[in-house]
Amino acid sequence: MVQILLVDDESYVTESLAATIPWETLGIEKVHQAASALAAIDVLEAYDIDILVTDIRMPGMTGLELIVEVNERWPHIRSLLLTGYADFEYAKKALQLKAFDYILKPVDDEEFFKCVSAAMDSLKEEWEAFDKVHQLQYSRRNDYGVLRTHLMHDLLLGRDLTVQKIKDKMSEYEIKLRTEHPASMLLIQLGKQFSDMDYHSVSLIEYAIGNIAEEVFAPDFHVWHCKAPHDCLIVLIEGNWHLFPERTVDEQNHFLRAAIETFRKNVSNYLKGEIYVTLTNWFHFPDELPKLYQTAIRSLYWNQQEETNPLLFIEEQTEQSHNSVKSLEGLYTHPTLTHLLESRQWEEAEAKVSRVFGKMEEAGYTREHLYELFISVTSAFMYTAHKQGRFITQMDQVGFDPLHAQKLVHSFPHLKEWIFSMMNKLKAEWSASEQSAKSYVVKQVQELIAQDKGQELSVKTIADQVYLHPVYLSKIYKAETGEGLGDYIIRMRMERALYLLKYSNKKIYEITTELGYQNPQYFSKMFKKHYGMTPHEFRDQ
Template structure:
């Protein structure tokens, strides 16, 4: 069931998602929480996709009611803005995942639904008892072989390099467990990790399964090292330091720091921020989701100077892989932005100006205003900005304002006047004229075209 107060978003989501490809059918829709609950009283719903910000009854309120009345229903939240505090509350209430509407704009429909389907499989597997011989509960040491080639909840079928012992049982997709018999030299292979759990004697099957699965959720991701593909974990040390969620304050602080530019040029700052990120130990899926959003922000910020857009993988098998991607992204930005005619300090000032332009998009700031904020003279700032970015500050700001306006037009029902004000223009007519010059059609025409595209 899909719940969203914006009819265009609701219809677009229903029509564009490849539901049947993943064995799903949309059984209903609603424009607010109250109507959604009325529908559920008479219809079977297994998965609820709901907006967070809605009139009558918010998505959070709807989630609480669904959890109370229909605990079997899995929930995915839908949000336009990256309001992580709000999203965190939804996740704490048991949301399976969340979809940023920017993903829908990018037409990543199959990718998004595939991720949700994988999480649903994971949820189902977590409720499946582990069939094990009695000796498993009598052993003090248990081996677990983890596949690293697919995300948690994947199919677990693409592991040709694995020589899984005959006595091993697949605890869940991509995880095999056995006791007593030492593994042969072929394990774990290039795409796996072998973990020996100690001090597990006396654990019942359900507790042992939970231990092994919980370790896969976060501990395995941060502990894995390609140079050390097998290691030992004691039962009392298998649980991660945190729950993998991170507090709302953690999320907000991390996002704010990584959207800024300091980590690009300051090696010490980059190392400190990376260490902090690993110390918090966000769940791998949460980490990837956060940096998917951040990569989108970096592309918006650095697009004029990047030869190609920053691309982030849908799945990182380990922290080592993620850290390698992060370092490579940093180096790509540094190399692209390296202009021998300007010092690193000037380059940092221009990147800071680009960042400020994004953060203060609704304010009518001139090049002189921004130049003062980054401690440069107006004329020299304009010269440096054009040489480094490839366009004037005025052209750059206009382009990012129109991109933001296009998102509002496509994904909200707000008035053109409201949208104009949000992107820094108080005069609706002036905004409409600039929009037509930049995009080739009036705002109202663009909204109509977006509605047609979303319904096809």
């Protein structure tokens, strides 16, 4: 909602403008008036004003001084100056203060309309720019992590990339590892202490484990970590030979294994849980990565199942079950199942899973392969559901109960039936959750206002706490609730005022200060506007 504030000590000027200008045609939904600069500041603090029209010569604070205050506290506001003096010095000062325009009295309605319309166009351009900047900033924060993960998955799953292409992408994503240098790989599986955590908590744990790895292995090693395709964490490690050129391979192994022990202990101490680590020998990066990854995955799976060895060293690579492992490669080729579900390509997603089941029937499968398929597909299901603000257990409790899940991974037909059933449920639930992200922001805002009871709050301070631009937040809130955020803050303040007047012995000026108002008269005016009586009248009744 666009709001305008008209300020002039000659009230007939603002009243005439408020009554004669076709504000709705301009796209302005609310017109405020003030008879002084100080009263204008109270209005500015109470409402989300977008355009200010002020006289220059007023008792006390002048219009020019008001614009100085507005520029410091509300720089997004477009300021228009009214004056009866065609004085170049005024025009010069207005330009210095970056006033949007300068209008001479007596005001011509047509000229005034043009000036305000131009200010509206300027605001719309700024809002569009804010939207673009916000989207870019949000994307950039997430892009590097996502891009690094995608590149890692491409390498792990053997996607055909040239060495130069890999080098270029690693440089672009600021990955410190170098191609054609010896590297080692750690696969990390969370222990049972983390098994009861929800998706968000596990994500935080995984994020913390990655940070611990970076801290522990530096500066001896360069580290690249992310979530692997097979529901575990992967850490690629490369010796920092530039800093330690004199080290032999044996010495490097000694430092690496000591660092891994420290890494495991730190995870246990800080995160209160165990991890299972599978460590490969040094290999040629990136050529040998896909093959070694498959070997490490098999070793990690059985090591974690048996819970006998929290740190497993792979000294030899084997081709055991190599052909049957390949039967699941179609699940990870592009486009991935996660991408198909996220983009609502339901038929393609079903066809992809059908092809995987067909390959498994042709090549043969073991319980490990069923378990791998279950984990991979359920990860895609969970990601899709959580992104829409839904817990997957709300759609299906059976498949995500550990006891029932064990039955699924023992039976090829049961697993197949359950996966296609879940796809149908996801498809049915998708449309209902499309607005959940914006609803979550609104819920955050309302909780912040409730916690602080409206004190010292403004659209800007709330926007800072939810990491959004004030203009963008106001648009979201208005679209979701139908009420302006500034109006909501005022309403909550008035409800708080009603409570304090009724159930406390605080004086009215104390309540005024507690609610963040500087002027008791303005507070009384706002209270009367909401409840039809002044605070004194309410307390005396």
